[in-house]
Amino acid sequence: MFGGIGRLAVRRPWLTILAWIVVAVALGFAAPQLKPTSDQADFLPSSYESVQVGRLQEKVFPQQETPAAVVVFQRSDEGKLTAADRADLREVVSGLRDRRFDRIKSVKADAGSVSPNGRIALAGIVATVDDPYDTGVTESVKDIRAALKKLLTGTELKAGTTGPAATALDSQESAGDTDAMIMQATLLLIIVLLLIIFRSPLIAILPVLIIGLTFVVATGLISTAVEAGGLQADSSITAILIVVLFGVGTDYILFLLFRYRELLREGHDPRPAMSEAVGRVGETIASAAGAVIVAFLALLLSSLGMLRAMGPALAISVAVTLAAALTLVPAVFSMLGRKAFWPSKPWRTRPRHRFAARAGALTARRPGLVAALSGGLLAALAVGVFSFNPAFDSESSLPKDLESVRAGQDMQRGFAAGQTDPSWVLLESEDGGRLDRADLDTYRRQLAAAGFGEVSPAVVSPKGDVAQFGVVLKVKPASDRAIELAAGPLRDTAHRAAPDGSRALVGGTSALLADIQHATNRDYSVVFPVAGIAIMVILGLLLRSVVAPWYLMLAVGLGFGATLGSTVWLFQDIRGEQGLLFTLPVIVYLFVVAIGTDYNILMVARLREETGRGRSPAEAVREAVTRTASTVGAAAFILAGTFGVLLLAENSMLQQMGFAVAFGILLTAFVMALLLVPAVTTLLGRRAWWPGGRNPSAGEGARPDGTEPHEPVDAVARSAT
The missing domain is CATH 1.20.1640.10 (Multidrug efflux transporter AcrB transmembrane domain)
Incomplete structure (x- = not known):
């Protein structure tokens, strides 16, 4: 079968190449672009407790606002804030409110924003969107940092921003353009190594062009499948697609070219040599691609939405690469014949x-x-x-x-590590009736007595059937200890102490990470x-x-x-x-x-x-x-x-x-x-x-x-x- 595929591509090289170009151009123009998305609704199945908490909060407490970032204020000498410092702080916060920042709803600071030891003060930056990693939000955090430098001039205060959006901004800037770095490094390595191996500029450049054409076809097919509703993927998969396509694409091209060169050395003419090369290694390439495809498709069994979306998209890209290796590559190199190895001469001898x-x-x-x-x-x-x-x-x-790292450490000089990102405990009436206030007070005391951290008073829904408690952990919400607490002691205590006729659910960052684990x-x-x-x-x-x-x-x-x-x-x-x-x-x-x-x-x-x-x-x-x-x-x-x-x-x-x-x-x-x-x-x-x-x-x-x-x-x- 593979010999027949090779002979067909070799006999009609121009037709094969033209067909690939037409498909690539058509998909490039007609296929929709992969779009960025922050929808993590399907990241975990709804059976997980942290997901249930998030959905219940959206339904019952839609007005709840969690800061996307936090401004941490302190004196330049790190001493206690004076009355003058607090007045300056109010003016700075007012100045931030007066300025308009894209996708920023408000900047909040109240009496409780000053730490008990009087050394640290906080201001919450609330976004207009739920996703703190939204590009518009992170860019606004960057603008807020620049505005703070001007507003703090002439005061004894210094400030830094931390929280999810600030951390995301610093992560992006510290990593640089990773996609571009990977792409440039990949292209350079492929070209240099192929040039060293084959000593031919054509063989160094052509695989890059072929894989580039394959990338256009693969992304077009993936985005078309996404638009049709049969596949979930977004632009975040582009970086991994680059590596997969260039990785497997280079492998398959090398598998074929090395066998092709081997047959030419034995005296075969170029076209019969390429046909036979496809016949000999075609099954190997197809099997290798099949192994990679099933490995990627196995991700459909994952309970994590991110991996379920990634698997089929990567499988499509490998399937397209396989098709190119068996048709486009033979067509291009059989058409060039021995000229593909120009100006190298050593290729003729083993x-x-x-x-x-x-x-x-x-x-x-x-x-x-x-x-x-x-x-x-x-x-x-x-x-x-x-x-x-x-x-x-x-x-x-x-x-x-x-x-963001320095500001997070500074914040812990006055507040608990989980101050800006509490764990949430929701108490829900099982029959839909109103929860008893005395039971809620007792429940809060039991949570506080467990020693996980400060527990906020109950916030009751308008119907009175759901109550929410914030538990400010003493450790960082994403730390191993916080995840252990959320997965075990905190949930065990919350479930066990729930009043008769109600059920308790624990959510928040620590609980979400425990469920992801x-x-x-x-x-x-x-x-x-x-x-x-x-x-x-x-x-x-x-x-x-x-x-x-x-x-x-x-x-x-x-x-x-x-x-x-x-x-x-x-x-x-x-x-x-x-x-x-x-x-x-x-x-x-x-x-x-x-x-x-x-x-x-x-x-x-x-x-x-x-x-x-x-x-x-x-x-x-x-x-x-x-x-x-x-x-x-x-x-x-x-x-x-x-x-x-x-x-x-x-x-x-x-x-x-x-x-x-x-x-x-x-x-x-x-x-x-x-x-x-x-x-x-x-x-x-x-x-x-x-x-x-x-x-x-x-x-x-x-x-x-x-x-x-x-x-x-x-x-x-x-x-x-």
Whole structure:
């Protein structure tokens, strides 16, 4: 089938290229743009308590206003505020009120805004929209900061802004344009590495143009699906689409070009060589893409709305990339023929691949030793997983000199850490009747006696059937301790103390993060196994074996553990971070497990092909490693280098993401795909292909009798044995 697809694209190259351009232009003009959105209604299912609290608050207390940001005032000498300071403070707040800021409803400061110790005063900035991360709100916070500098001139006061909108602003400014940085780094790495590998400007530039065209088609299809109502996605997915498309796109192009170049060296004409290259590696590319697609689609089983929306969109992008690899790439390069390699001449002769040949020879000669060392390394690194501590406090990852971080620390000199972001306890009558005031007072005393923090008086709904209490925790709402309190003691106390005939619900930031943590853990236990089983089925179909998929997935599991464990060792144990980004396992799953599996598939498909040609297991491993190492290495360096750029960011969570993916890809490529998998395959011998028999495949491009029409054998690989 794949040979036929390749022949069709090669025979009609201009028609194939024109069809892709027409589709890209049509989607570029006709498809709607992906829009930013802040709708998190489906982030968690409604069964979670924090979501129920949020919806009940919107229904019963629509007038409730939570500040999007907070201005923290103090004296320049950090002493107690004097009467003159308080007068200046009122004038500054009045000055802010008099100015018009986009999407800012009011600036509030009352008698209770001064701390009990008299050193700190607060002013709440209330937005006209519910989302504190709205771009208009964050820009207004930036304007408010500039206005404060002028208004504070001539006073003894200094001020800083903190809170969600201020933290979001500082996060954006400290990270810079991450999307642009990733895109530029990706393009530069692809061009430079392809130029080094092929020594041809055309081959360095054309893959970038092809993937760019693929990106237009993929985003057009995704946005069309969103508009039709069958898919949920927004513009925030653009950054991850860039990495996925360039990652898998470069992999598939390299898989094809390396085999194409190999056939040209053997004397084939360009067009037959490209057709045969598609026939030989087309199934491998399709299987690799299929593994990535099912891994992404498994995210549909997630209970987190963000991941459910991400999965299908990424699957569409990989499917489009697969179609381009099997049609557009063959059409472009077959049309150019040998001119694609201009002005390079060394491409005509086989490189010596000294390192790869030695690695293949060692694996063939001592497979037990190689398997023990490579597997042992991955297992040792994976031990760090047991110390993994998910962190939800994004502010703690920011540089300490940012205004929102400093202002948040200053606020705690006068107020409890949860002052501006309390946990909410709602008491609701089960029969819809009015709640008794005496019961509410008793309930408040019981909450206060538990010692979680200050408890505000009950605010009762107009119907009297719902009462709300604010619990100001003594610890930061996003800290591990606050999440533990919300998930356990606070909820237990609130539920147990609820008067007869009523039910208690606990919400707020701490409770929401506790529910997200629970949902994330649930997703790990469901999504990962389902994806693993689906990938095993694909591997079984590709290899016609029920044995190989098992050890391949065990190797993938080791690689996942080693990647996460290494990140724990570096950031938690060596650098002393309190925890790692809570979504890091999902990120490793997306980019290391899903995309990195490409390298395993390429290697094991080549092993099967070489075995099918009649070679012994040792000879097959030697030849497969020698032939495949350059492809795997080039693809891995490009993807790892793309994420490695994030190590330059000041945000520690971006650094964690960059290191985990970059290091994980390198482990997958150079330890797992080039050492562990070939070594285990050698140890198992022909049993690895059971029930495929002694000749698991006639080999793509082989004669019907199983013999090979052209059997190149690497001289260096021979001499190394």
